[in-house]
Amino acid sequence: MTLLPKDSSLKLIQDDNSEGNQLFPVFIKLNELHTVLIGAGNVGLEKLTAILNNSPLARVTVIAKTFVPEIHTLAGEFDDLTIIQKTFAETDLDNADLVIAATNDNELNTYIRQSAHDRKLLINVADKPELCDFYLGSIVQKGDLKVAISTNGKSPTVAKRLKEVLNEGLPSELDVTLQQMSELRNSLSGDFAFKVKKLNEVTSVLVGKKPETNKNLIWLIWSAIILAIGISAVALWYKEPTFKLYVQEIHPVFYYFLGASFVFALIDGAIGMSYGVTTTSFSLTMGIPPAAASMGVHLSEIMSNGIAGWMHYRMGNINWKLFKMLLIPGIIGAVSGAYILSSLEHYSQYTKPFVSLYTLILGLVILSKAFNLKRKRGTEKIKRIPLLGLGGGFIDAVGGGGWGSIVLSTLIAGGRNPRFSLGTVKLSRFFIALMSSLTFITMLNGNHWDAVAGLVIGSALASPIAAKISNQISTKAIMVSVGIIVILISIKSIFAFLVKVI
Structure with a gap:
């Protein structure tokens, strides 16, 4: 389904031949949900770290027969993180809101997915895009600004590289801008249209294109200046005895x-x-x-x-x-x-x-x-x-x-x-x-x-x-x-x- 604006209204257009990334991006308040993670190896640790880095107050239960030491360390640092050492049973999902499977057993992952779907729960299965209801994208964060990157499960490595590029390219000072814009929005009076117009004016500088600089022209100008100085110095040297004497001293x-x-x-x-x-x-x-x-x-x-x-x-x-x-x-x-x-x-x-x-x-x-x-x-x-x-x-x-x-x-x-x-x-x-x-x-x-x-x-x-x-x-x-x-x-x-x- 594609949403297109037309004359201030929305029209639904059915596109049976849609291609490309069909995922709908959302940001979930994990601190208000209960996430169950099955698997506590290196992949499970990666999933858990991603959750806690973005939502430190998230309520997470990790279920596995064995745990890497780092997960025990995290359990000591986060009060809402619970670890249970046991074999997975479908009843472990009775109180779950979100499920992540990160085991190295394909049959177990399939069983976990079926158990989640029986309870109308969304599930992410590590390294199995075809079994996932949602993906954990690469995240770029600058204070309150958060950007999620998805490759539709095709290449997490590319998402990782894009994350590095955006981390370097987006200044940390953007968070200061966000706080200032929040204060400005709260201070504005008038109707909705006026507020939107004012905020658009203020933020237009963020997308304003800087004039392109002709690098060849800059180097040409500097070369001309240096050449002019050189010619002037040579001319003075041969034409003005006092200048020659001054330089020699x-x-x-x-x-x-x-x-x-x-x-x-x-x-x-x-x-x-x-x-x-x-x-x-x-x-x-x-x-x-x-x-x-x-x-x-x-x-x-x-x-x-x-x-x-x-x-x-x-x-x-x-x-x-x-x-x-x-x-x-x-x-x-x-x-x-x-x-x-x-x-x-x-x-x-x-x-x-x-x-x-x-x-x-x-x-x-x-x-x-x-x-x-x-x-x-x-x-x-x-x-x-x-x-x-x-x-x-x-x-x-x-x-x-x-x-x-x-x-x-x-x-x-x-x-x-x-x-x-x-x-x-x-x-x-x-x-x-x-x-x-x-x-x-x-x-x-x-x-x-x-x-x-x-x-x-x-x-x-x-x-x-x-x-x-x-x-x-x-x-x-x-x-x-x-x-x-x-x-x-x-x-x-x-x-x-x-x-x-x-």
């Missing part, structure tokens, strides 16, 4: 840091972290003291993160609630760290190996995360966001980097959406870099402005490109490369210090 360190900063900013844009740790490691290798290195990093990050933060804001990648929780604690931690490190500038020969040790640890952390990208994120979001911001800001200022490695990775590992987390961390980083830079400038007498200028200009040039390429290239390959490079540079710096001491 620029210390080569400026160009080293310009190129390094450009590359590090592109890497940071791709994986959302590592600019601070790579730049600090490079600076220490070039003989820049820790405090001056950290100052250079944070001054360059003012412009680069300001540009990147603005780009993410324009792309709608900011979680404002998360931003507010990170900002003030992050600034306090960064200013405190910058003050302490600047106070120890005269002892840079002693602080340098400790900062190198810190970058070595961060390199190991980045390398470790590269091989755990597919690890399942926690189901519960991290709660102590202000404490995370405070610690991340302090360590970032002292070590010249770590805000992305610590804060961003912790947020994602705690279940936050990667895209929103990246945008929020980038924007908050702008303010944190600004305040820590002001602290460094106030405390230090700068003697390394060539390096700082190179960092600032290089990162600023890379920032618009970096924001566009985020999550577009192989994250694992970049993280492995960055981790190895940082580890090697840090070990070299520590080894050089030990040689001097010995």
Whole structure:
């Protein structure tokens, strides 16, 4: 039967040759029903886990002759879960509302199905679509939002893969949107038509199509800009003696840091972290003291993160609630760290190996995360966001980097959406870099402005490109490369210090 709207009415059309998925999706309140599960092996455990994950208050009775240990564990955690060790009898279904058969005995499964149908009960038989009255689909959940996926029993594996795609693609912040829409709906006055119209207007942004970006055009524009700069520089070099003299007086360190900063900013844009740790490691290798290195990093990050933060804001990648929780604690931690490190500038020969040790640890952390990208994120979001911001800001200022490695990775590992987390961390980083830079400038007498200028200009040039390429290239390959490079540079710096001491 197919329902089709016509002139504000419904017309029933009989289609005897219907094809495709004929299942009717429903969401059942299992906490108000009694579910009987027969079978307690690995398949039974999978069915039971699916039930309890979606309906923790469901009343379930498991009947089997043998049980895998995990089911006994679940029985100790869920009060409404009962396990009975016995052979199945049809009277076990007398008080059931829903039946699931998960045994490895085909004859027993058929007997259970007949017993359920004799009592007008719906039944699911594991791995036997032809015996099922209903299927347990793959579920994607974001708070109050729940999406069920069905392949009509054809391929649970495909349903599983679609679940992974939707889990990654649907932001966790959708639950916040649902709560806000619920409050808005309850606050609206007027008739039904007015409410529907208002809610449609508010939610239209969810389905509004973003303007398509012509990537070839973007690269063409950037290539034209770079070419124009190059032609201008060559023309000035041969036509203007004063320009040539000015360029010749620029210390080569400026160009080293310009190129390094450009590359590090592109890497940071791709994986959302590592600019601070790579730049600090490079600076220490070039003989820049820790405090001056950290100052250079944070001054360059003012412009680069300001540009990147603005780009993410324009792309709608900011979680404002998360931003507010990170900002003030992050600034306090960064200013405190910058003050302490600047106070120890005269002892840079002693602080340098400790900062190198810190970058070595961060390199190991980045390398470790590269091989755990597919690890399942926690189901519960991290709660102590202000404490995370405070610690991340302090360590970032002292070590010249770590805000992305610590804060961003912790947020994602705690279940936050990667895209929103990246945008929020980038924007908050702008303010944190600004305040820590002001602290460094106030405390230090700068003697390394060539390096700082190179960092600032290089990162600023890379920032618009970096924001566009985020999550577009192989994250694992970049993280492995960055981790190895940082580890090697840090070990070299520590080894050089030990040689001097010995």
